Amino acid sequence: MGKQHYDALVIGAGHNGLTNAAFLAKSGLKVLVVEKNPYIGGASVSRELYENWTYSNCSYVCSLFRPEIYRELNLAKHGLQVTPFGGSVTFTRDGNFLGSYPDPEVMYREVARFSKRDANALERYHADTAKWCRLIRPFLMRTPPDPTSFRPKDWRELAFLLKKFHGLGEEQIYEFMRFFTLSVAEFLGDYFESDLVKAHFSGSGIIGTGLGPFSPGTAYVLLHHYMGDVDGNIGTWGIARGGMGAIAKALAGSLREFGGEILTGDGVERILVKDGRVTGVALESGAEISADNVVSNVDAKRTFLKLMDEKDLPAQVIDKARNFKIRGSSGKLNIALDGLPTFTGLSKDNPLYKGDFHFSDSLERIERAYDDWKAGMWSRDPYLDMLIPTLTDPTMAPPGKHMMSVFVQYCPAKLADGDWTDDKVRAFGDTVIDQMAEYSPDLKDLILHAEVRTPREIEAEVGLTEGNIFQGELTLDQLLFNRPFPGYAQYRGPVKGMYMCGSSTHPGGGVMAAPGANAAREMLADLKRDNTVPEDFGDD
Amino acid sequence: MNHTEQDLVTEDSPRDHYKALVKRSPFYEKQVALSNTNKWHRWKAYTVADEIECMEQEYFAVRNSCGVFDVTPMSKYRIGGPDAEAFMNRLVTRDVRKIKPGRVGYTVWCNDQGKVIDDGTIFHLEQGVYLLCAQERQYDWLMLSALGFDVEISEETNNIACLAVQGPTSCATLKAMGLAGIEGMKPFGLTHFDFGGAKLMVSRTGFTGDLGYELWIDFDSAEALWDALFEAGKDRGIRAIGGDALELARIEAGFILGGVDFVPANQCVRLHHDRSPFELDLGWLVDFSKESFTGRTALLREKQEGSRYRLVKLNIEGNKPAHNAYVMNGKGGKTIGAVSSAAWSPVAKANVALASLDLTKRINDNNIWVEIFYQKELKWHRKWARAEIVKDPFWNPERKRVTPPADV
Structure with missing residues (x-):
């Protein structure tokens, strides 16, 4: 393989790398994806760590994945099936719960149990959130404009941005600056009075983020989790049949159909540069592969600080990479269960059982969980996003058995009292299980196996710096033409022939595949080849 | 942070309320007993009949005798x-x-x-x-x-049950039910009666543009009211009606419907898809002599600078209802608007519609056309039809206004 030469070599077989490679291969380029792990998927992965149980080890639900890519790459034909799942629950410490039901009238009644005013505010909340979604969504499948450039394309894109901005109307333009700097707590405070209702909705504002519900910028993070859709139903989340690895598997199928290749089990050690342009990569095994173009699906920090030689880079790029905000703030438990656990207060025939569960019933508890993280410890009372996907996808465990996915916020990459150790990882897992066991008397007895992942494990296995699920914080300073850094938002690296296609680039993480597709579009333009990347369907 | 949760106004529901997807009004059982079509739709929390037995006959009850519609979900x-x-x-x-x-x-x-x-x-x-x-x-x-x-x-939504009793025999029916002096009530009047110990409120109002009343009573007395009403009206052509008949009647009356002829502003997502009162032909409801009211500044500015839309009633040639039709300036001309409600009016014998016109477009009031698409056995037809803008409701009978109404 060392003698082989490729038009493009993609580093990392996560969903963005595979998407990028598939669009390049579709245009007729000779493409290779290199993956350090013996399996593909990156953070869109399904693994069997306990016999007959499939875990979605990292990402666990799907909404943001762009339907245009799904369709253009024939992912349905390659086995991908995404099924919406119903609702979410926040348990309260006094034995009650608040649930989000898909039916608006049932939802009205549910919220009215805690605040009549809040139930009545739901329509206004959804309408306003939809306005922000309509502003953001058209930019997902587009390259951010460079506001300093005088190229006609950038002018056109800036004009498009301004048009969408003005399409908000006078009132919303005023609201714009507020929205992007608001905390999720303040944003929800514009609509709701019940602390439980606010806590219930606020989770989307902090998941994957090194910020608390009262931190400025978290309102946008909520929107980031809201702007996706399943078959046009905006805000709906779905489960990939067979786990999130089904996405990578389908993308790989599409890539291979277009003639692309995947090399697993050998990571890239170095991106090779000669005379200011890339020449290929050196692998961990010692082999070298030559390629005209090298695309990094690895996060920006790791790409520039680990995979590239500083001498090949402009000094300020190194500085920007060092200062790129990519904080480890979350952990994950994947648990094999001998049966369906009981949750006190929620009957097993309630459709909400299929939804995600939370156990933080006030904004203050979530903020305190964040305080622990700031102090360099995992949250003693963490915010959990727990889901039993086997209730929607029966293929993930034997009949009658279940798989439980628990996303944990907050969990630091670096502990105040020294490095992570196996004992500390176990203790972290116990903290999470203990919290759920407060609401589920039989949970502990049903556990057959648990995979506990802190930022340490996620970084070591997936390669995400500090285990940050978005490949970099989703704050305004790192969004649109500032993602990952100003001047490098159009997927091109600082070296000729070098590109970025990971979630560190616009429009960010969440298993969207849009960065991979947008990067492919830019590369094909540079290579003067026909574009294979679709435009977005549009909302109206 | 809110630490005064106990101060919040809440509504009691059992935790498993999701099992009952829709609420049933206190008149639900009465309607189920009459219904042989089993056609219902949802109005907020409640389920409401589309049709009880036969839409046409229910419609003609409103225009010819007495139709009764359950408006409890209001x-x-x-x-x-x-x-x-x-x-x-x-x-x-x-x-x-x-x-x-x-x-x-x-x-x-x-x-x-x-x-x-x-x-x-x-x-x-x-x-x-x-x-x-x-x-x-x-x-x-x-x-x-x-x-x-x-x-x-x-x-009071879930405390006050309400029946719309509409049509030319409605007054006589209520009189026969024992509502003494009901014939003296003027349009938009409101009065109270004793109904077996319960307080019955009656208003001369409705959504049909005809002689009609609305009866308001607490949930507990609702079934008894229904029984008394239908007993009193049995020789006066009383009939329970569904929403489909009411829809036809309200279009004939030229009444607009939220979510159909306008998007409620608090639910509106797209810029300029909302409507002002002037744009709904409801400028007569705006009283600038009041020193302040919500929206006054913006409405005053609109009055001076002009509106974006104009809601019109259209009388269209032919008999094919102009559902979802574009409105054009001249036959085959530029699109100037769209129809939001349309029907063939049996009582006015007219092809009627409500439409919203875009005032940024050049509009010749005397040369308005609509492009109607309709299907007969899988074959689609396209018809150009001339439309006349009319000022008055398509159906506007004298009996709606007369006090006392004719004793029929």
Whole structure:
């Protein structure tokens, strides 16, 4: 393989790398994806760590994945099936719960149990959130404009941005600056009075983020989790049949159909540069592969600080990479269960059982969980996003058995009292299980196996710096033409022939595949080849 | 952070309320007993009949005898307290002081941008106490608007059952039911009767543009009211009707419907898809002589600078209803708007529609056309039809206004 030469070599077989490679291969380029792990998927992965149980080890639900890519790459034909799942629950410490039901009238009644005013505010909340979604969504499948450039394309894109901005109307333009700097707590405070209702909705504002519900910028993070859709139903989340690895598997199928290749089990050690342009990569095994173009699906920090030689880079790029905000703030438990656990207060025939569960019933508890993280410890009372996907996808465990996915916020990459150790990882897992066991008397007895992942494990296995699920914080300073850094938002690296296609680039993480597709579009333009990347369907 | 959760107003529901997807009005069982079509739709929390037996016959009951429609799902709010009049006057575009106790007024209310949140009726129950009725929920907007006012706002939606009793024999039916002196009630009047110990409120109002009344009673007495009403009307052609018949009647009457002819501003997502009162041909409801009301500044500016839209009633040639049709300036001309409601009117023998015209376009009122698509056995037809803008409702009978109504 060392003698082989490729038009493009993609580093990392996560969903963005595979998407990028598939669009390049579709245009007729000779493409290779290199993956350090013996399996593909990156953070869109399904693994069997306990016999007959499939875990979605990292990402666990799907909404943001762009339907245009799904369709253009024939992912349905390659086995991908995404099924919406119903609702979410926040348990309260006094034995009650608040649930989000898909039916608006049932939802009205549910919220009215805690605040009549809040139930009545739901329509206004959804309408306003939809306005922000309509502003953001058209930019997902587009390259951010460079506001300093005088190229006609950038002018056109800036004009498009301004048009969408003005399409908000006078009132919303005023609201714009507020929205992007608001905390999720303040944003929800514009609509709701019940602390439980606010806590219930606020989770989307902090998941994957090194910020608390009262931190400025978290309102946008909520929107980031809201702007996706399943078959046009905006805000709906779905489960990939067979786990999130089904996405990578389908993308790989599409890539291979277009003639692309995947090399697993050998990571890239170095991106090779000669005379200011890339020449290929050196692998961990010692082999070298030559390629005209090298695309990094690895996060920006790791790409520039680990995979590239500083001498090949402009000094300020190194500085920007060092200062790129990519904080480890979350952990994950994947648990094999001998049966369906009981949750006190929620009957097993309630459709909400299929939804995600939370156990933080006030904004203050979530903020305190964040305080622990700031102090360099995992949250003693963490915010959990727990889901039993086997209730929607029966293929993930034997009949009658279940798989439980628990996303944990907050969990630091670096502990105040020294490095992570196996004992500390176990203790972290116990903290999470203990919290759920407060609401589920039989949970502990049903556990057959648990995979506990802190930022340490996620970084070591997936390669995400500090285990940050978005490949970099989703704050305004790192969004649109500032993602990952100003001047490098159009997927091109600082070296000729070098590109970025990971979630560190616009429009960010969440298993969207849009960065991979947008990067492919830019590369094909540079290579003067026909574009294979679709435009977005549009909302109206 | 809110640490006063116990102060929040809540509604009691069992935790497994999701098992009952829809609420049933106290008239539900009565309608089920009559229904042989089993066609229902949802109106907010409730289920409402589309049709009981036969839509055409139900429609003609409204125009020919007496049709009874269950309007219990209507959102209803009682507003009282020292500042009730001032609050109502700030809320709505009309001058509420002109709606005297014992009277009802149709109105709209707007946001600060002068866009219609909803339309509805204000019942002035007694001096300084009002009942506000609307299709959409208004509690959030009322509470938001109540800041600084000493008012008490309570929702009555699930306490007050309501029947619309509409048609030429409605008055005689109510008289036969024992409502003495009902014939003396003027349009938009409101009065109370004793009904077997329960308080029965009757207003001369409705959504059909015909002679008609609405009966308001607490849930517990609702079934007894239904029985008494149908007993009294059995020789006067009384008939339970569904929403489909009512829909035809309201289009003939030229009444607009939220979610159909306009998007309630608080639910509107797209810029310029909302409507002002002027744009809904409801400028007569806007009273600028009031010193302040919500939306006044924006509406005054609109009055000076012009509106974006104009709602028109169209009388269209031919007999093919112009459902979802584009409105054109001249045959084959530029699109100037779209039809939002359309029907063949059996009583007016006219092809009628409500349409919204885009005032940024050049419009010749005397050369309006609509492009109608309709299907016969899988074959689609396209028909150009000339349309005349009409001022008055398509159906506007004298009996709607006459007091006392004819004793039939």
